[in-house]
Structure formats: C-alpha cells, structure tokens
Amino acid sequence: xxxxxxxxxxxxxxxxxxxxxxxxxxxxxxxxxxxxxxxxxxxxxxxxxxxxxxxxxxxxxxxxxxxxxxxxxxxxxxxxxxxxxxxxxxxxxxxxxxxxxxxxxxxxxxxxxxxxxxxxxxxxxxxxxxxxxxxxxxxxxxxxxxxxxxxxxxxxxxxxxxxxxxxxxxxxxxxxxxxxxxxxxxxxxxxxxxxxxxxxxxxx
Amino acid sequence: xxxxxxxxxxxxxxxxxxxxxxxxxxxxxxxxxxxxxxxxxxxxxxxxxxxxxxxxxxxxxxxxxxxxxxxxxxxxxxxxxxxxxxxxxxxxxxxxxxxxxxxxxxxxxxxxxxxxxxxxxxxxxxxxxxxxxxxxxxxxxxxxxxxxxxxxxxxxxxxxxxxxxxxxxxxxxxxxxxxxxxxxxxxxxxxxxxxxxxxxxxxxxxxxxxxxxxxxxxxxxxxxxxxxxxxxxxxxxxxxxxxxxxxxxxxxxxxxxxxxxxxxxxxxxxxxxxxxxxxxxxxxxxxxxxxxxxxxxxxxxxxxxxxxxxxxxxxxxxxxxxxxxxxxxxxxxxxxxxxxxxxxxxxxxxxxxxxxxxxxxxxxxxxxxxxxxxxxxxxxxxxxxxxxxxxxxxxxxxxxxxxxxxxxxxxxxxxxxxxxxxxxxxxxxxxxxx
Ligand SMILES: Cc1cc2nc3c(=O)[nH]c(=O)nc-3n(C[C@H](O)[C@H](O)[C@H](O)COP(=O)(O)OP(=O)(O)OC[C@H]3O[C@@H](n4cnc5c(N)ncnc54)[C@H](O)[C@@H]3O)c2cc1C
Ligand code: SF4
Ligand code: SF4
Numbered sequence: 001x002x003x004x005x006x007x008x009x010x011x012x013x014x015x016x017x018x019x020x021x022x023x024x025x026x027x028x029x030x031x032x033x034x035x036x037x038x039x040x041x042x043x044x045x046x047x048x049x050x051x052x053x054x055x056x057x058x059x060x061x062x063x064x065x066x067x068x069x070x071x072x073x074x075x076x077x078x079x080x081x082x083x084x085x086x087x088x089x090x091x092x093x094x095x096x097x098x099x100x101x102x103x104x105x106x107x108x109x110x111x112x113x114x115x116x117x118x119x120x121x122x123x124x125x126x127x128x129x130x131x132x133x134x135x136x137x138x139x140x141x142x143x144x145x146x147x148x149x150x151x152x153x154x155x156x157x158x159x160x161x162x163x164x165x166x167x168x169x170x171x172x173x174x175x176x177x178x179x180x181x182x183x184x185x186x187x188x189x190x191x192x193x194x195x196x197x198x199x200x201x202x203x204x
Numbered sequence: 205x206x207x208x209x210x211x212x213x214x215x216x217x218x219x220x221x222x223x224x225x226x227x228x229x230x231x232x233x234x235x236x237x238x239x240x241x242x243x244x245x246x247x248x249x250x251x252x253x254x255x256x257x258x259x260x261x262x263x264x265x266x267x268x269x270x271x272x273x274x275x276x277x278x279x280x281x282x283x284x285x286x287x288x289x290x291x292x293x294x295x296x297x298x299x300x301x302x303x304x305x306x307x308x309x310x311x312x313x314x315x316x317x318x319x320x321x322x323x324x325x326x327x328x329x330x331x332x333x334x335x336x337x338x339x340x341x342x343x344x345x346x347x348x349x350x351x352x353x354x355x356x357x358x359x360x361x362x363x364x365x366x367x368x369x370x371x372x373x374x375x376x377x378x379x380x381x382x383x384x385x386x387x388x389x390x391x392x393x394x395x396x397x398x399x400x401x402x403x404x405x406x407x408x409x410x411x412x413x414x415x416x417x418x419x420x421x422x423x424x425x426x427x428x429x430x431x432x433x434x435x436x437x438x439x440x441x442x443x444x445x446x447x448x449x450x451x452x453x454x455x456x457x458x459x460x461x462x463x464x465x466x467x468x469x470x471x472x473x474x475x476x477x478x479x480x481x482x483x484x485x486x487x488x489x490x491x492x493x494x495x496x497x498x499x500x501x502x503x504x505x506x507x508x509x510x511x512x513x514x515x516x517x518x519x520x521x522x523x524x525x526x527x528x529x530x531x532x533x534x535x536x537x538x539x540x541x542x543x544x545x546x547x548x549x550x551x552x553x554x555x556x557x558x559x560x561x562x563x564x565x566x567x568x569x570x571x572x573x574x575x576x577x578x579x580x581x582x583x584x585x586x587x588x589x590x591x592x593x594x595x596x597x598x599x600x601x602x603x604x605x606x607x608x609x610x611x612x613x614x615x616x617x618x619x620x621x622x623x624x625x626x627x628x629x630x631x632x633x634x635x636x637x638x
Contacts, residue, residue: 041527
C-alpha cells in the first residue's frame with residue numbers, strides 16, 4: 001500500500017463518497033446521480049465491462065472503496081461521450097471515469113497489466129522527456145512492453161504499416177537519435193513539477 | 205386626492221379549458237362580470253381530448269357537461285371563442301386588453317346539423333385528434349364542443365368548397381364575409397388559464413418518435429383508446445393498423461431532464477398507470493403493459509391507484525430509464541435497450557407499440573405575455589408583479605384536473621379581491637389617505 005493510500009484511508013475512514021468528492025476530478029458530481037440507468041444503457045462498450053458508470057456511482061455511495069478503485073471498468077472508457085450527452089442530470093460521466101482511473105493509479109490500486117493504463121504510462125513518460133511525443137520511440141516501447149521476443153514479433157507484424165507511415169512522412173526513422181524537442185525543456189519540467197506540487201497540496 | 209386605482213369591475217379569464225371554465229364560473233357565480241376568452245373554436249381544452257380520468261376512470265365529458273350547464277345558466281359570463289389576447293396594458297384594477305377574434309364563418313343560426321360538412325371535400329389534419337386523422341374543413345371540433353356550432357377552416361374560404369357549404373346550410377348560418385376583429389376591453393384583473401402542451405417528443409433523439417411509426421405519445425394514446433378517436437377506440441398501431449397487445453410505456457419522456465424539461469410533469473406517471481388499464485380493458489388477461497420508470501410518482505391519495513395497478517398481472521414494472529430504441533425491421537416492432545436499476549441487468553425488450561409519457565410544458569411558452577408576468581424556471585406562470593394577474597391550472601404548474609380546478613378556484617378568489625378593492629378605494633392600501 002502506498003503512502004497516499006494509507007493517508008486517504010486514515011483521513012476518510014469509511015466515507016468513500018467524500019473521498020471521491022474531494023479527491024477525484026469532477027467527483028463532486030457523483031451524488032447528483034439519480035440511478036436512472038441511461039448511461040449504463042448508452043455505453044457502446046457497456047456489455048464488456050463489469051461496472052457501468054451507474055453501478056460505479058452507486059458503489060461509491062455504498063462505500064465499496066476497494067472494488068471501485070481496483071475496477072478495470074473506468075479504464076475501458078473510450079470517451080465517446082454518449083453518456084454525457086444523454087444523462088438527464090448532466091453529470092460529466094466521461095470525466096469522472098477518467099478521474100477515478102487517475103486516482104486509482106495514484107494510489108497504485110489500479111489493476112496490474114491493464115492495457116489502457118500501461119499505454120497511458122508509456123505515453124506520459126515519452127511526452128515529458130522532451131515536451132514532444134516521439135512517435136517512433138512510443139511505438140517501439142509499445143511493441144516491446146511484453147518482452148524482447150514479443151517486441152520483434154510485433155515489429156515484424158507492423159512492418160508494412162510502419163513503412164507506409166515513413167513514406168507518407170508521418171514517421172521519421174531519425175527520431176531514434178533523441179528526436180525533436182520543444183524549445184524550453186527545462187521549462188516543461190519545471191511546469192510539471194509545479195503542477196505536482198499544487199496537486200499534493202490539494203484538500204484531502 | 206384619493207388614490208383610486210380604477211373602477212373596472214370586469215374580470216378576464218384567458219383560456220377555456222377546465223381551469224379557465226372553473227375560474228370564470230366561480231367568479232361569475234359570485235356576481236362578478238367575467239369574460240372568458242378561448243383561442244380555439246370550442247371550450248374544454250385538453251381534458252376534452254382524454255378518454256378517461258384517473259383515478260376514478262370516469263369520462264371527462266361528465267365534468268365538462270356540469271360546467272357547461274353552469275355556464276349556460278349564468279348571465280354574468282360572456283364567452284368569446286377563437287379569441288386571442290394580443291396586448292395588455294395598464295395596471296392592477298385598470299387593464300386595457302386587446303383581443304383578436306378570428307372569423308368562424310358560421311353564425312348563431314347554426315344548429316350543428318352537419319349538412320355543410322357533408323359537401324365540403326377538402327380535408328385537414330384534425331387538431332382535436334392530435335392530427336392522427338383527417339377531418340372535413342367544415343367541422344364540429346368534438347361531440348362536447350361549446351358552442352355547438354360548426355367551424356369553417358380558413359383554407360377553404362374563396363374556394364368552391366366554401367360556396368358549396370353555404371348553399372348546403374338551410375339556416376343561413378354560413379357567412380363567408382366574416383372578418384377578423386380586434387376588440388379592446390377594460391378589465392380589473394386577469395386570470396391566465398392557458399394550460400399546457402405536450403413536450404415535442406421528436407427532440408428526444410434516442411427514442412425516435414420522428415423515425416419510428418410505432419413510437420407514439422401518451423396524448424395520442426388517449427385518442428386511440430377513445431371510441432370517438434381515429435381508430436374507434438381500438439388500440440391499433442400506426443405502421444400497419446395491427447392491434448397492439450404488448451405495449452411499453454416510457455416515463456419521464458422529456459421531463460426531469462436537464463436536456464429537455466427540468467421539472468417533473470407530475471401527472472404522467474398516473475397517466476401511464478391509467479393507460480395500462482385501457483390495455484386491460486381492451487384485451488383482459490391477454491394484454492401486456494410494461495412501464496419503464498425512474499420512480500413512480502403517484503402523489504398522495506393517488507398512491508392507491510398505483511397499488512391497484514401493481515397487483516395487475518398484465519402490468520410489469522421495470523425500474524430503468526430506457527437508453528435507446530431500435531427498430532425491428534421485419535415486424536416494425538421496437539426493441540428497447542437499457543439496464544435496470546434493480547440488479548443492473550442489461551435488457552433488449554421487444555414491444556409492438558411504445559407510448560412516450562411526454563412531459564407537460566406551459567402552453568404560454570412562445571406567446572407574448574405582459575412584460576411584468578412572473579414565471580418559474582420552466583415558464584409556468586405565477587402572476588404579474590403588480591398583483592392583478594394570476595396563473596391558474598396547468599398554466600401555473602403541471603397539475604391534474606383535480607388540482608387544476610383547486611388552483612383555478614384560488615385564482616378566482618384572488619381576482620375577485622382585486623376588483624373588489626378597486627370598487628372600494630378605502631380598501632386599497634394607502635387609498636383612503638389623501
Ligand atoms: C397523457 C395525459 C393524460 C392525462 N390524464 C389525466 C387524467 O386522467 N386525470 C387528470 O386529472 N388529469 C389528467 N391529465 C392532466 C390534464 O390534462 C390537465 O390537468 C388539464 O388539461 C388542465 O386543464 P387546464 O384548463 O389547466 O389546461 P388545458 O386543458 O390545457 O386548457 C387550456 C385552454 O387554454 C386555451 N389557450 C391556450 N393559450 C391561449 C391563449 N393564448 N389565448 C386564449 N386561449 C388559450 C387552450 O386552447 C385550452 O383550451 C393528463 C395529462 C396528460 C398529458
Ligand atoms: S445517466 Fe446520469 S443520472 Fe442516470 S445513472 Fe447515469 S450518471 Fe446517473
Ligand atoms: S410524473 Fe412520473 S413520468 Fe412524469 S416526470 Fe414525474 S416521475 Fe417522470
């Protein structure tokens with residue numbers, strides 16, 4: 001259990017709803033849900049998840065902290081916005097899904113090996129280095145995330161697509177040598193550090 | 205100098221539905237002079253288009269009949285039909301009202317014999333059947349219409365149809381040169397009983413009211429169930445005229461929804477519960493009604509009716525707001541998709557007809573109201589800031605008939621107080637001072 005998690009448990013005792021309201025982005029909307037079910041029925045992937053938004057919101061109110069934060073469901077949200085458009089209470093459901101996923105990640109309670117989470121991590125690490133996404137390195141990192149042999153297999157399978165992208169000037173092989181950067185890399189790093197500090201000082 | 209407001213003793217009621225009739229009659233029976241201005245060609249409003257009333261399942265005609273009898277017996281009450289308020293100026297106790305009266309093309313001589321309708325060939329969508337069927341362009345709005353006089357639709361004026369109608373009338377009742385009139389009246393107080401309208405169901409995109417023939421509204425279902433309706437009281441679905449036996453009712457269609465109407469329309473739960481009993485009446489144990497709901501709101505004593513319907517084995521309740529409706533191409537049936545709240549089960553249920561329990565919106569949304577009228581967030585009228593105009597019935601809140609009538613009586617009393625004070629300046633606050 002990480003420190004953040006320990007501290008949250010100590011702070012909120014069994015009041016998981018309050019924890020979500022104070023710590024999860026847009027979490028203060030959860031109590032507005034009237035359990036009508038429209039979001040659950042509108043999600044194009046709904047039948048592939050264990051917990052629909054409607055169910056997650058009820059679980060939050062019921063204090064099912066462990067189940068919610070270790071759920072794989074909010075990681076499955078593709079941001080199609082069907083639920084937001086239809087919710088009669090105008091809950092920003094998509095954003096709450098991402099807020100929950102992010103919070104679970106911070107507490108290190110998100111499911112291990114969850115592909116969306118892994119890719120998001122790779123993407124973030126790739127981005128913060130230079131302030132620009134290095135697409136070549138990002139693709140390679142994805143190919144090789146499950147080991148060297150699997151990486152080679154993935155790369156071979158995607159070879160034609162890769163060549164096409166190079167031809168269309170959408171992918172530059174020279175990016176392997178460090179790649180393009182933003183002008184003020186130090187500035188980006190300071191900005192991110194500041195954002196982290198602000199977040200750490202947030203209520204809760 | 206005495207601060208007299210005015211001396212006008214007349215009371216104007218706008219809208220001749222059950223609420224407007226009630227307010228007008230209560231005031232007139234107290235001896236006040238009342239003008240009742242109705243926009244349509246008949247009194248009765250939307251209740252005249254219902255098949256039966258919850259909770260007693262009685263016929264709306266019965267209440268209307270009593271009111272019409274009271275109305276005919278009263279000399280203080282003047283009814284104007286096809287009359288619309290176009291402007292109001294002045295203040296409490298002293299208003300000047302401008303009314304536009306459209307021509308009916310039929311005068312008092314009409315005996316409602318119906319000869320004119322027989323010869324007029326032009327047909328128009330029948331507004332008294334929510335446009336579900338056509339009517340001849342010379343018509344009596346409905347059986348309970350008051351006044352009991354035919355109307356010519358303006359679209360035939362200047363055509364041979366109009367001349368044929370005139371020739372067919374044995375009583376000289378048809379006057380083709382009738383013109384629209386504008387009249388100005390002095391009144392002391394105004395009651396707005398302009399009622400409600402069904403929310404535009406086509407705006408609820410996932411339910412496909414504008415795309416699927418067999419998705420209809422609750423007000424249309426009332427017409428299907430009514431023997432005077434377009435199907436003679438048979439529950440025939442629009443796509444193929446087949447008897448609908450497995451019917452879905454979707455609650456809160458456009459109500460309690462930030463994307464549509466924010467308010468709970470309050471009567472639609474009861475309306476659907478009532479309509480499940482139309483299905484039972486039609487097919488006995490063979491019919492199937494399924495009510496999809498967020499929660500059933502049958503207020504105070506109406507709860508008994510809900511309990512009774514819950515006992516009915518032909519009625520099933522599913523706690524879920526339906527997410528979307530898809531068409532089943534071969535059968536023209538509809539498939540309702542959603543997740544229920546009691547157990548979070550995903551469903552795809554097939555029905556042969558879907559009735560949307562549409563919300564009630566103030567009819568006054570979209571008309572020009574006096575500048576100082578106060579309305580709530582949904583547009584329901586409270587009254588004017590100067591205290592001389594009042595909202596009544598469904599114009600003031602989504603109300604059932606019982607509560608609409610109570611609200612109308614209350615509005616009548618307040619309006620009487622206004623004209624009463626006006627006639628006796630010493631009763632007006634500060635009025636006796638010089
Ligand atoms: C599907 C459904 C079923 C229902 N069933 C029941 C039931 O079983 N029992 C029950 O108690 N209630 C029922 N209701 C509610 C009932 O219809 C209302 O309570 C009732 O119609 C209110 O009457 P009203 O006179 O206030 O308004 P309305 O009936 O709307 O009458 C308003 C009148 O004002 C006129 N008007 C509007 N604007 C103007 C204007 N600018 N100038 C002049 N005239 C104007 C209109 O033409 C109309 O005649 C039902 C409602 C729905 C939607
Ligand atoms: S659509 Fe909105 S109100 Fe309905 S269950 Fe989902 S979040 Fe709750
Ligand atoms: S009365 Fe029932 S159907 Fe109508 S808006 Fe309220 S809860 Fe929904």
